[in-house]
Amino acid sequence: MRAVRLSVVTAAATAAALAAVTGCTEKSDASGGDDRVVKVTATDSKCEVSKTKFPAGHIQIDVENKGSKVTEVYLLFPDDRIVTERENIGPGTKQKVTAEVKEGDYRIACKPGMKGKGIRQDVTATGSGKVAKRDPRLDAAVASYREYAQEQADETLPKAKVFAQAVKDGDIEAAKKAYADSRIGWERTEPVAESFGDIDPKVDLREDGLEEGQDLEKDWTGWHRLERSLWQDKKLTDRDSELADQLITDLTDWQKRVGKAEITPTSMANGAKELLDEVATGKVTGEEERYSHTDLVDFKANVEGAEKSYELLKPVASENDAALTKELDTQFAALNTLLDKYREDKTSYVFTSYDKVGKADRKELSDAVNALAEPLSKLAAAVVK
Incomplete structure (x- = not known):
């Protein structure tokens, strides 16, 4: 993939508690209703999230770029390791990112202009969800x-x-x-x-x-x-x-x-x-x-x-x-x-x-x-x- 900027990935990969899934269909991939959907509104100066807590398991991040710049949205561990991402989100467009996460703290970051560390919001996956057993x-x-x-x-x-x-x-x-x-x-x-x-x-x-x-x-x-x-x-x-x-x-x-x-x-x-x-x-x-x-x-x-x-x-x-x-x-x-x-x-x-x-x-x-x-x-x- 493109070379990740030094400010984005700063720690060696360790055993991570998730499996990330990215899709772009209009149909929601998250199960369990709206409590598993996090809406992210990105502008040139803000990264607003509809909720800061959600159940562990499958979640869906619905991104809308209302800014004038192309942006990126990341779900990050606290040490900046990437859980999942969606790049090249153009002005006026929407994208969906679905992730499977376990209980813990995370950050959602919007990067207007696709530069810098981004505008960040702390979020938490609570222990009320379960991750499906893998085939x-x-x-x-x-x-x-x-x-x-x-x-x-x-x-x-x-x-x-x-x-x-x-x-x-x-x-x-x-x-x-x-x-x-x-x-x-x-x-x-x-x-x-x-x-x-x-x-x-x-x-x-x-x-x-x-x-x-x-x-x-x-x-x-x-x-x-x-x-x-x-x-x-x-x-x-x-x-x-x-x-x-x-x-x-x-x-x-x-x-x-x-x-x-x-x-x-x-x-x-x-x-x-x-x-x-x-x-x-x-x-x-x-x-x-x-x-x-x-x-x-x-x-x-x-x-x-x-x-x-x-x-x-x-x-x-x-x-x-x-x-x-x-x-x-x-x-x-x-x-x-x-x-x-x-x-x-x-x-x-x-x-x-x-x-x-x-x-x-x-x-x-x-x-x-x-x-x-x-x-x-x-x-x-x-x-x-």
């Missing part, structure tokens, strides 16, 4: 996805070490060659990137993701900082060598966290959907790999990670909504076929440089991602029916 097939799906994420982390580290060593050696061409390949495993696990705590902003932050008050040279670390040195600055300094070492330190930390990260069936589904939204609205513009233009490598890896999540959840989802899984099969196949137009062959991860992809072709990619993201937004609901 054992979904537990198996989580275990398989965690194994998949661990495999990606294990495969990423040696590739990242090749990249980092080239940077430290001052070998610009070798570093450029190793750059995109070193990122594939990370991009495949982005549907659950927020479960890795503060690793995301350390390794995958873009320059414009820095918060006000952060120093560009001191606080910007990770792949994209080195990408700028290689392709824009066209030189490597002692600072770049330090950043290469830091990247390996952070990725080693990530590798260790994967096995302990809180991953749920609904976080798998929702993360895949949010990631594809990000691809369609942000990454497809070329803003992520703005210096190297290796965006299509990221796109393909993102789709593979999202599809892996879907395939593991499909046995349950297909029983609950066969029409949905049929549509998802169709749209995943269509997007993969489109992406394959830009690769050298089906076995390689060498893609056309994104600066050579024209405006019409970029729109075609965006439309295909949107066509997949729409039914994917219903996957989490289908899993928990």
Whole structure:
């Protein structure tokens, strides 16, 4: 997913007491009546909630943006770990976010302009609700996805070490060659990137993701900082060598966290959907790999990670909504076929440089991602029916 800003995620992921479900249908997913519906009215200066206490279990957050800026709404633990979120809520629009939470304290945050720590309201889930028992097939799906994420982390580290060593050696061409390949495993696990705590902003932050008050040279670390040195600055300094070492330190930390990260069936589904939204609205513009233009490598890896999540959840989802899984099969196949137009062959991860992809072709990619993201937004609901 997009690199989470440093002020949003500040603690390593620990065992969390929830399973988040995000949907956008008009029908309420919450059970038990209005006591389980929290209305959030977001403006440019306020984040008003209809209630600050609700029963534990399934709740629904109904968001209306009455401000003039695009906003984000988060349900957070007190230490700022993300329970669930909905990004890119345009002025005058409404969204629904359904979550399954256990007893405890939380915060609802609105972020007008999608910047800063947001306007926050403390809320509490009381002990009067119960969380439904999970289908054992979904537990198996989580275990398989965690194994998949661990495999990606294990495969990423040696590739990242090749990249980092080239940077430290001052070998610009070798570093450029190793750059995109070193990122594939990370991009495949982005549907659950927020479960890795503060690793995301350390390794995958873009320059414009820095918060006000952060120093560009001191606080910007990770792949994209080195990408700028290689392709824009066209030189490597002692600072770049330090950043290469830091990247390996952070990725080693990530590798260790994967096995302990809180991953749920609904976080798998929702993360895949949010990631594809990000691809369609942000990454497809070329803003992520703005210096190297290796965006299509990221796109393909993102789709593979999202599809892996879907395939593991499909046995349950297909029983609950066969029409949905049929549509998802169709749209995943269509997007993969489109992406394959830009690769050298089906076995390689060498893609056309994104600066050579024209405006019409970029729109075609965006439309295909949107066509997949729409039914994917219903996957989490289908899993928990």
